Amino acid sequence: MVDATRRSAFVTRFKPQYLDSLTEFFRDLWDPLATPESVANARAQDAAQNVVNPGEEFPTYLFVQQGRVLGHLTTIPVRLRSGGVDRAAYWLIGFMVHPQHRNGPIGFLLLKQAVSDLEVTLSLTVQQATIRLLTAVNFRELGILPNYLRPLRPSRILSKLDPEALGLSVLSPVVRIATRAARVPIAAGAAGLVVGTGLGVWAAVNGRPGRGVREHYGAYALGASADALWSDCRDRLGCVAARDSAYLRWRYDVSSAGSYRSLSITEDGAMRGLAVIRVPRAIGDPRLGGIRVATLSDLIYDPARVDVGLALLARAERAARRMDADALLTSAAHHAHGPLLKRRGFLRFAGNLHLLVRDEVGALSGRTTLGEWWVMRGDMNADMVF
Amino acid sequence: MSPERLVAKVFGLHLSQVTDATSNQNTSEWDSLGHVTLIMELEGHYGVSFSTDEALALTSVESLKRTLAERGITW
Numbered sequence: 001m002v003d004a005t006r007r008s009a010f011v012t013r014f015k016p017q018y019l020d021s022l023t024e025f026f027r028d029l030w031d032p033l034a035t036p037e038s039v040a041n042a043r044a045q046d047a048a049q050n051v052v053n054p055g056e057e058f059p060t061y062l063f064v065q066q067g068r069v070l071g072h073l074t075t076i077p078v079r080l081r082s083g084g085v086d087r088a089a090y091w092l093i094g095f096m097v098h099p100q101h102r103n104g105p106i107g108f109l110l111l112k113q114a115v116s117d118l119e120v121t122l123s124l125t126v127q128q129a130t131i132r133l134l135t136a137v138n139f140r141e142l143g144i145l146p147n148y149l150r151p152l153r154p155s156r157i158l159s160k161l162d163p164e165a166l167g168l169s170v171l172s173p174v175v176r177i178a179t180r181a182a183r184v185p186i187a188a189g190a191a192g193l194v195v196g197t198g199l200g201v202w203a204a205v206n207g208r209p210g211r212g213v214r215e216h217y218g219a220y221a222l223g224a225s226a227d228a229l230w231s232d233c234r235d236r237l238g239c240v241a242a243r244d245s246a247y248l249r250w251r252y253d254v255s256s257a258g259s260y261r262s263l264s265i266t267e268d269g270a271m272r273g274l275a276v277i278r279v280p281r282a283i284g285d286p287r288l289g290g291i292r293v294a295t296l297s298d299l300i301y302d303p304a305r306v307d308v309g310l311a312l313l314a315r316a317e318r319a320a321r322r323m324d325a326d327a328l329l330t331s332a333a334h335h336a337h338g339p340l341l342k343r344r345g346f347l348r349f350a351g352n353l354h355l356l357v358r359d360e361v362g363a364l365s366g367r368t369t370l371g372e373w374w375v376m377r378g379d380m381n382a383d384m385v386f
Numbered sequence: 387m388s389p390e391r392l393v394a395k396v397f398g399l400h401l402s403q404v405t406d407a408t409s410n411q412n413t414s415e416w417d418s419l420g421h422v423t424l425i426m427e428l429e430g431h432y433g434v435s436f437s438t439d440e441a442l443a444l445t446s447v448e449s450l451k452r453t454l455a456e457r458g459i460t461w
Contacts, residue, residue, distance in 0.1 A: 065442065107418035
């Protein structure tokens, strides 16, 4: 494919002249209330937090035809820590083609332009079509992030669980009948009591948090001591996008009006661990039938400190209960997380978030397995699902 | 090779499944990557090149054949 000299359709980096068209695209596909001012303000706020090129707008790619935006791909710049060195990298997000123009060349052309500009790019995606496109432009698929769910109020979950609405119709008839029976309030109460007690005993026996650590809740956890924690831990986390206080404050709104809450663990006055939890949505996913799911979006701790990791998980469970959550969900790639989550009674189930990496400069040599990546649901805004 | 045969090859379809009405709206195998692959196959096979505008419009076998015919290409 070659472009004609006088072309009406092309891929371009965002420029102010496309603000109105981009706003129209946002209104059509995401946010009916978007205005040019709100889009410009959001871009300016992001630019102020650009950790790769401070002050510059995040790279955003548009497919434009006759002045109309038909496709969009933007990025989150991060400092990727690996092998003791920081490198610029970009999460690809907001990959969207106007419905009338899907299954054409737009998605491929957007991706091709982005990866020709950016040396190291990362993606978390669930869409097979997107995975095919990414691998076509030299992304390597590292695997699927495992999901973990900690039931906090099993009775409420069982009374609302609808396997067919969740697309679990492949369950055996016996299991379907059992889950249907469990929706009867008395049965749900009894079964929930058994499950809840069992998980509680399991966590108490296998996942007792360490002594000598204290917990703190609130925005303060994202302050200067988070920088010291990040500095202490960063070279023990494998490959990880920088999680210093500036990033955490930009990424997670922990104000009373925000969607996140933070908590930290201290020992002898020093922060040893930090967790970020997304509060359940007021109106949850309709497929969940009203089950309220909080998300453990992020964790920072030295993986050698198992006691701290367990303490963080225990406090996160408690915080989620305070949010009136029925369950706490997380997705975590790093091999350190799985054993701790299991010890705290988290149930592993098949994930759907694929991690893909494109590294054209060999910056991440050796980081080729999923378990070496400290990637969680908070990365790339993947926690927006719940 | 006819456009129908190329479409069948790129999307892994049986030739009898490909008609003028075959398009990216009614063929699940015809996704974005498949579309780009098809355009490159067409360019390579018939020795032509398509602008981005043209590539956007080549969304059915009927439109492929019409565009090729307009270029004077027969098969």
